[in-house]
Amino acid sequence: MIMDIDKEYVAGTYNRFPIEIVSGKGSIVKDVNGKEYIDMGSGIGVTAFGIADDEWQKAVIDQIGKVQHMSNLYYTGPCAELAKELCTRTGMKKVFFGNSGAEANECAVKVARKYAAEKKGPEYSTIITLRNSFHGRTLTTLSATGQDHYHELYQPLTPGFVHIGMDINELKDAVAKNKVAGILIECIQGEGGVIPLDEKFAKELNAFTKENDILLMIDEVQTGNGRTGKLYAYMNYGLEPDVVTTAKGLAGGLPIGAALLGDKVKDVLGFGDHGSTFGGNPVSCAAALSVIGRIDDALLEEVVKKGDYVKDQFKGVEGVESVTGMGLMIGIKPKKPVAEVLKYCMDHGVLCLTAKDKLRLLPALNIPMDVLSKAVAVIKDACAQ
Ligand SMILES: *Cc1c(COP(=O)(O)O)cnc(C)c1O
Numbered sequence: 042m043i044m045d046i047d048k049e050y051v052a053g054t055y056n057r058f059p060i061e062i063v064s065g066k067g068s069i070v071k072d073v074n075g076k077e078y079i080d081m082g083s084g085i086g087v088t089a090f091g092i093a094d095d096e097w098q099k100a101v102i103d104q105i106g107k108v109q110h111m112s113n114l115y116y117t118g119p120c121a122e123l124a125k126e127l128c129t130r131t132g133m134k135k136v137f138f139g140n141s142g143a144e145a146n147e148c149a150v151k152v153a154r155k156y157a158a159e160k161k162g163p164e165y166s167t168i169i170t171l172r173n174s175f176h177g178r179t180l181t182t183l184s185a186t187g188q189d190h191y192h193e194l195y196q197p198l199t200p201g202f203v204h205i206g207m208d209i210n211e212l213k214d215a216v217a218k219n220k221v222a223g224i225l226i227e228c229i230q231g232e233g234g235v236i237p238l239d240e241k242f243a244k245e246l247n248a249f250t251k252e253n254d255i256l257l258m259i260d261e262v263q264t265g266n267g268r269t270g271k272l273y274a275y276m277n278y279g280l281e282p283d284v285v286t287t288a289k290g291l292a293g294g295l296p297i298g299a300a301l302l303g304d305k306v307k308d309v310l311g312f313g314d315h316g317s318t319f320g321g322n323p324v325s326c327a328a329a330l331s332v333i334g335r336i337d338d339a340l341l342e343e344v345v346k347k348g349d350y351v352k353d354q355f356k357g358v359e360g361v362e363s364v365t366g367m368g369l370m371i372g373i374k375p376k377k378p379v380a381e382v383l384k385y386c387m388d389h390g391v392l393c394l395t396a397k398d399k400l401r402l403l404p405a406l407n408i409p410m411d412v413l414s415k416a417v418a419v420i421k422d423a424c425a426q
Pocket of ligand 1: 140141142143144146175176177178227231232260261262263264288289
């Protein structure tokens with residue numbers, strides 16, 4: 042049994058559900074017993090166009106047949122083309138590629154510290170993040186993460202991080218008390234419970250960081266790549282970031298991370314300042330080119346429409362306390378324990394995620410309407426039972 046082998050040999054960091062997935066297509070996955078599920082989590086927002094999508098597969102297979110890896114000692118097409126595409130679509134100027142969200146955020150921290158050290162002095166090293174945020178599992182990105190329970194086992198963490206609430210006065214206070222290089226925020230806290238940034242705070246934050254030459258860095262690892270109905274979630278808020286980090290959905294299911302660097306910081310990293318063996322891998326980049334190429338206005342409109350549909354369906358419904366989120370990043374707070382709702386859904390063929398005390402939905406961006414409405418019906422039942 043795969044479950045037994047996994048339990049014996051894979052490090053015990055994941056409390057997996059007792060389901061072994063063997064295949065799938067689009068938003069439907071199948072387990073080892075042939076039972077089908079609607080996938081409302083898409084691998085935590087990774088399989089942007091679903092499982093084994095034809096167009097995505099073609100992009101990946103074509104590139105695997107040409108060259109799968111060459112290291113960063115040589116030029117390869119997909120890496121350069123993807124960087125160009127990301128910059129063209131965002132107005133950012135350069136891209137550093139890694140392999141995960143945490144690595145993208147590590148790059149952002151390095152860029153902020155080097156920029157501030159050169160411009161203001163090496164003591165300007167503090168990075169501000171929000172309480173209840175999530176930025177990754179490496180020691181530095183754990184330090185950035187504003188939730189104490191992630192920190193307890195791994196002291197000492199990287200110094201130089203200060204956590205604040207969504208309050209401009211707390212930000213001003215933190216900047217007065219520390220030598221600050223930058224601020225790193227999520228536009229919707231994903232792991233933190235699908236909590237959107239306050240709009241007023243976002244505007245004040247944007248102005249304050251510009252006035253004080255503090256880098257505004259947006260963690261779009263989960264919210265990016267069409268998830269919220271814009272290419273990047275900061276576009277919903279009119280923010281003008283200096284650095285944007287992204288990962289999860291970017292390559293539709295292959296490992297990738299990217300730090301997009303704006304005008305101020307585009308030349309901060311020089312030869313030897315940073316690197317990654319796998320970063321810019323041609324297969325991941327070819328996959329990402331295909332994903333980004335499909336996130337056009339028509340698709341984004343669909344994402345907004347489907348997201349509004351889901352939110353409408355849960356407003357004022359029995360057993361539901363609140364609904365949050367944007368586009369196809371949705372948090373539903375049930376009145377009963379979320380674990381019970383999740384279990385009911387699973388038993389009735391719908392796979393969802395949780396975040397804190399909420400059910401979290403991150404379906405594929407192209408989930409068909411009839412599949413989505415089936416899942417919604419099951420989740421409604423689960424909340425009402
Ligand atoms: C998932 C996530 C990360 C970490 O990404 P990894 O690829 O697991 O390193 C960082 N920030 C946010 C907002 C995330 O949702």
